Amino acid sequence: MDPSGIFPTSYRTDRRVVRTRWQAIALAVFMGLLLAAPYLASGRIIAVLNMMLISAVIAVGLQICTGYAGQINLGQAAFMGVGAYTASILASKTGMSFLLTIPLAGFAAALFGFLFGLTAARIKGFYLALTTIAAQFLFHFAVLNLPSSWMGGSNGITVPPAELFGFRIVGETSQFYMNLAVATIMIAGAFGIIRSRFGRAFVAVRDDDVAAGIMGINVAATKANAFLIGAFYAGVGGALWAYLIRFVGVDQFTLFNSIFFIAMIIVGGMGSIVGALVGVFVIRVIQEVIATVGPNIADSVSFLGGDIVFAGMNVILGGVIAGSMILEPKGLMHRWNILKSSFRIWPFPY
Amino acid sequence: MVYFINDIITGALIGLLYALVAMGFVVIYRASKVFNFAQGELVIIGGFIVWFTTMQLGLSLWLSIPLSLVLAGLVGYAIERIFLTKLIGESVFSMVMVTVGLLILLRGLVLLLFGPAVRPFPIIFPLKPLFLGDMLIPMNLLAGGIITIVAAVGLSWFFNRTRSGLRMTAVAEDHVVASSMGISVKGSIAFAWVLGAILSTIGAMIFLSGKSLTFLASDIGFAALPVALFAGLESIGGLILAGVIIGVVQSLTTNYLDPMIGGSLGSVVPYIIMLAILLIRPTGLFGWRTIERV
Numbered sequence: 001m002d003p004s005g006i007f008p009t010s011y012r013t014d015r016r017v018v019r020t021r022w023q024a025i026a027l028a029v030f031m032g033l034l035l036a037a038p039y040l041a042s043g044r045i046i047a048v049l050n051m052m053l054i055s056a057v058i059a060v061g062l063q064i065c066t067g068y069a070g071q072i073n074l075g076q077a078a079f080m081g082v083g084a085y086t087a088s089i090l091a092s093k094t095g096m097s098f099l100l101t102i103p104l105a106g107f108a109a110a111l112f113g114f115l116f117g118l119t120a121a122r123i124k125g126f127y128l129a130l131t132t133i134a135a136q137f138l139f140h141f142a143v144l145n146l147p148s149s150w151m152g153g154s155n156g157i158t159v160p161p162a163e164l165f166g167f168r169i170v171g172e173t174s175q176f177y178m179n180l181a182v183a184t185i186m187i188a189g190a191f192g193i194i195r196s197r198f199g200r201a202f203v204a205v206r207d208d209d210v211a212a213g214i215m216g217i218n219v220a221a222t223k224a225n226a227f228l229i230g231a232f233y234a235g236v237g238g239a240l241w242a243y244l245i246r247f248v249g250v251d252q253f254t255l256f257n258s259i260f261f262i263a264m265i266i267v268g269g270m271g272s273i274v275g276a277l278v279g280v281f282v283i284r285v286i287q288e289v290i291a292t293v294g295p296n297i298a299d300s301v302s303f304l305g306g307d308i309v310f311a312g313m314n315v316i317l318g319g320v321i322a323g324s325m326i327l328e329p330k331g332l333m334h335r336w337n338i339l340k341s342s343f344r345i346w347p348f349p350y
Numbered sequence: 351m352v353y354f355i356n357d358i359i360t361g362a363l364i365g366l367l368y369a370l371v372a373m374g375f376v377v378i379y380r381a382s383k384v385f386n387f388a389q390g391e392l393v394i395i396g397g398f399i400v401w402f403t404t405m406q407l408g409l410s411l412w413l414s415i416p417l418s419l420v421l422a423g424l425v426g427y428a429i430e431r432i433f434l435t436k437l438i439g440e441s442v443f444s445m446v447m448v449t450v451g452l453l454i455l456l457r458g459l460v461l462l463l464f465g466p467a468v469r470p471f472p473i474i475f476p477l478k479p480l481f482l483g484d485m486l487i488p489m490n491l492l493a494g495g496i497i498t499i500v501a502a503v504g505l506s507w508f509f510n511r512t513r514s515g516l517r518m519t520a521v522a523e524d525h526v527v528a529s530s531m532g533i534s535v536k537g538s539i540a541f542a543w544v545l546g547a548i549l550s551t552i553g554a555m556i557f558l559s560g561k562s563l564t565f566l567a568s569d570i571g572f573a574a575l576p577v578a579l580f581a582g583l584e585s586i587g588g589l590i591l592a593g594v595i596i597g598v599v600q601s602l603t604t605n606y607l608d609p610m611i612g613g614s615l616g617s618v619v620p621y622i623i624m625l626a627i628l629l630i631r632p633t634g635l636f637g638w639r640t641i642e643r644v
Contacts, residue, residue, distance in 0.1 A: 072446065074387075119625070123632045129446075130579060131628060133572070134621045141618040259454050266447065311461035318455025325444045325451065326436045 003344050015195050034180060038173040046172045048288055053179040054240045055280045059264045060190045061233020063276040067265055068194055069226030070206030075116065075132035076234050076261045078139040081253030083109040083235025084242040085143065085151055088159040091242075098162035098169075098243060102182065105239035106232045112139075113231020120223035124209065128223070136255050143250045156249030159242045169243070179240055186236060190273050193229060202226055203271075256314070260287075263317045266324050269331020278332050286320070287313060356485040357605050358598050363491035365597015366498040368620075369589040371553040371574035372581070373501060374546040379583045380509055381518035381542035382535075383525065384434070384445045389550065390571015391456035396422045396551030397471065397563050398464055404472040411474060415555070419548050426547025430540045438525065438535050460565050473560040494556030499590060501549065506587040518542070522584070573617075576624035582637020592635060596620050 008014035018024045038046055058080055065073045083105035090101045116135045120128055143151045151157070162169040162178065169178050193199050201222045204212040213219045242248050260283065268279025294309035328335060371393060378386045386392075399421045403414035433452065437445050475490035509515040521528040521538040529535050557570055581592035604616030633639055 070443075072443070074450070119629055122630075123628050127579075127628060127632060130575065131625060133575070134625050137572070137618055137621050141614070145614060256454060259450055262447070262450060308462070311458045314454040314458025315462060316458075318451045318453070318458060321451025322433050322448045322455060325440075325448045326433065329440065329444050 017191050017195075031184075038176055043172055046176050048284065050172060050176055050179055050244055052280055052284045053176075053183040054237050054244065055261070055264065055284060056277055057183050057186045057240065058234050058237035059261050059268075059276045059280045060187055060273055061230040061237070062261050063265045063270075063273060064190060064193060064202070064233070065226045065230025066262070067270040067272065067276070068199060068206060069202035069223065071117075071120075071223055071226050071230075072129035073132050073227070073230055074129055074255065074258050074262070075113075075135035075139075076230065077253040077255070077257035078132075078136045079109045079113050079231040079234035080238035080241065080257075081139055081143075081248075081250070082112045082231075083238030084248045084253070085157070085238075086235065087239035088157045088242045088248045089151070091160055091162075092157060095160070097164070098178075098239075099164070102236055102239040105242075106235040109235025109238065110228045110232035113234070114224055114228040117224035117227025117231075118220075120227075121220040133255070136258065139253065140250055152248075154250065156247055159246045159248065161246065162243045175244055179244070182236065182240055186233060187273065187277070190233075194273065198222075198225060198229075206271075259321075260317060263321050265331075266321055267331060269333030270329075272331070272333045275331050275333035278336075282332070283317065283320070286316060290316065352484045356487075357601050359485065359487060360491065361598040361601025362594045363487070363495045363597070364601065365577070365593035365595070366495040366590065367491060367553065367556055367593075368570070368574040368577045368597060369581075369593025370494065370498040370501065370549065370556065371570055372578035372589055372593065373498070373505065373586060374549045374553070375574070375578040376581070376583060376586055376589060377505065377549060378542045378546040379578075380522050380586070381545075382434075382445075382539040383442055383522045384449065384539070384542075385583070386452075386546065387446070387449045388452040388456055388571075389546070389574065390568035391453055391460070392422075392426070392547050392550035393554045393557070393570055394460055394565055394568040395425055395456060396547065397554035397558050397567060398460060399425070399551060400474075400555055400558075401469055401471055401563055405470070411472065414472075415474070418555075419551055422547045422551035423544040426543040426545075427540055429547075430543040434539055434543070435536055438539070442525075457565065457568065464565070466565065469563045471558040471561055471563040474555050475559045477560050490556050490559040494553075497552060497556065498593070501552075502586050502590050505545075509586060573620065576620035579624050579634055580627050582634025584638045585634070585636035588634070588636035596623060599623065 002019060006020055008016075018027060033040070034049075037049060041049075058076060061079075062073060062076045065071050065076075086108040087098075087101040087105040090096045090104060091098070096104075112135070116131050119131045123131065144154055146153075148155060162175075167174075169175055194202070201212070201217045202225075204215065204217055205219055205222045205226075209219050212222075238253075241252075245252075264279035264283045265276050266279070267282050268277065269275030290312050291309055294312055324331065371389065374389050374392060375386060378384060378389075396418070400414065400418045403409050403418050403421070404411065407414070409417065429452065433448050434445060437448060475493045477489070479486040479488050480492060509519060517528075517533045518538045518541065520531065520533055521535050525535050528538075553570070554567070558567060577589060577593045577596050580596060581588035600616050600619050603619045604614075608614060608616055627634060
């Protein structure tokens with residue numbers, strides 16, 4: 001709820017993203033800190049921030065598809081992979097600029113996602129989620145079995161660095177600004193999408209698809225759109241990933257990666273863009289801690305070897321998913337909103 | 351020609367093994383309306399329990415197999431008590447998401463407890479294949495096929511004819527309606543998971559008998575998924591037909607089509623069938639047609 005004295009007088013003000021002056025200030029400070037981050041923080045932190053920004057783009061896409069439109073999507077990593085492969089093939093074979101390859105990667109992934117979303121015309125509920133698992137397997141099959149001159153097969157593809165007016169975007173700092181720019185555009189776009197006609201249709205379909213259909217919403221098209229948008233975001237994120245790692249291989253886009261993205265939106269809170277960002281932050285920090293602490297533990301229990309990082313990550317993230325569903329199904333964002341409104345109405349209970 | 355028939359028979363038997371693992375999906379779905387994404391991990395846990403009781407404790411097979419099944423049932427019950435009981439009354443969506451979480455949680459736990467090492471799995475069924483003329487049929491798959499058919503007929507009878515089975519069917523229809531009619535949703539879900547874990551363990555014994563055991567064997571869970579959807583998630587008897595069809599198609603693709611195109615189309619063919627069946631007949635061959643009310 002809004003603080004006292006702030007109330008909408010028109011639909012426009014009701015749908016505002018930034019509602020109070022303090023929120024505007026907080027947003028400006030946050031963006032300012034992000035812009036200044038390369039001068040404030042060390043290289044290691046910038047590397048983590050790069051991963052967070054890319055994950056944020058992908059998780060926001062998943063949030064629109066799963067959190068807003070209610071379509072379980074277990075293929076987000078495959079959609080990301082389609083984007084990454086599209087970008088790297090275009091960049092390495094035709095030498096196209098990243099200004100073109102990143103949107104094209106998004107469109108390629110969106111087309112792939114849309115194909116699976118189209119099955120929504122026939123299938124309802126979590127059956128739809130199962131087709132996204134099929135997407136995951138078909139993607140792996142296509143990459144590994146098509147002639148390796150097309151998609152690199154099991155060898156993967158090396159990606160040339162992004163280049164803008166003769167300036168090569170290499171190194172953590174310049175990549176950080178590229179990722180930050182793309183992520184900002186994509187996230188601002190997400191706020192636009194969810195407040196539009198499409199966003200309202202998504203929420204209606206999520207809450208009750210039969211009722212939404214009776215109200216005149218084309219349910220199947222809405223679901224397919226949800227997959228299209230979610231996959232577009234994944235594709236853009238995949239392209240950024242390709243430019244960051246400079247190498248794509250099929251092992252980077254597994255079902256487990258898809259589940260990690262699901263963990264992010266569940267922890268942050270379903271049905272909230274900011275929640276997705278919070279989730280990305282929390283999960284990436286957890287992953288970073290495990291990646292740092294893991295090898296030390298691995299030294300003491302040597303029989304596990306290097307797999308302890310992967311195993312520990314799975315245990316903790318699986319526990320986090322199950323734990324959030326049981327203890328706080330609405331996510332951290334919901335908790336924060338409760339805290340905020342109880343602070344505002346204090347000392348009254350409601 | 352003999353090879354062709356042999357491929358068909360082997361394919362059908364592998365299909366029956368998929369059907370047995372898929373039965374885990376269906377039993378859990380049939381009694382709780384939850385689609386369990388972590389089915390493959392249950393298979394692998396069953397496999398490790400069998401390995402532990404025979405290889406580590408050194409028990410004879412006659413003792414270790416029943417013990418393993420009991421332990422597997424306990425694991426299923428524990429999972430249900432820890433993760434799912436608390437979600438009764440919440441949306442089915444959250445229960446399904448919890449099983450997605452379980453998928454990676456159990457995978458990680460297995461890796462932490464047992465490590466990535468490759469282990470020999472006890473020989474439960476004779477290694478020597480059965481010779482029929484020029485054809486040879488692996489004993490484990492043959493025994494597995496028989497077990498699958500017996501289990502399918504038995505469970506089918508249980509769910510469709512007995513009073514307690516019909517109670518669980520009511521739970522699968524609607525949790526709220528079932529509990530307002532005095533049916534214990536909790537009991538039904540607990541039973542489903544115990545049964546699902548036991549079936550997975552039997553599947554693991556057939557699948558792994560005399561082979562090696564690593565955590566990668568859980569892939570059979572996703573291989574069995576198309577079978578469950580092809581049959582329709584509510585039908586136990588239909589699994590036999592669906593399993594045989596998918597197994598035969600896969601075996602023929604692997605043996606005749608793959609050498610031609612030089613790829614492993616055989617491993618994705620079940621998924622192509624699954625996508626086709628979802629588009630043509632979303633409820634599968636024998637699934638329920640539900641009427642939705644607002």
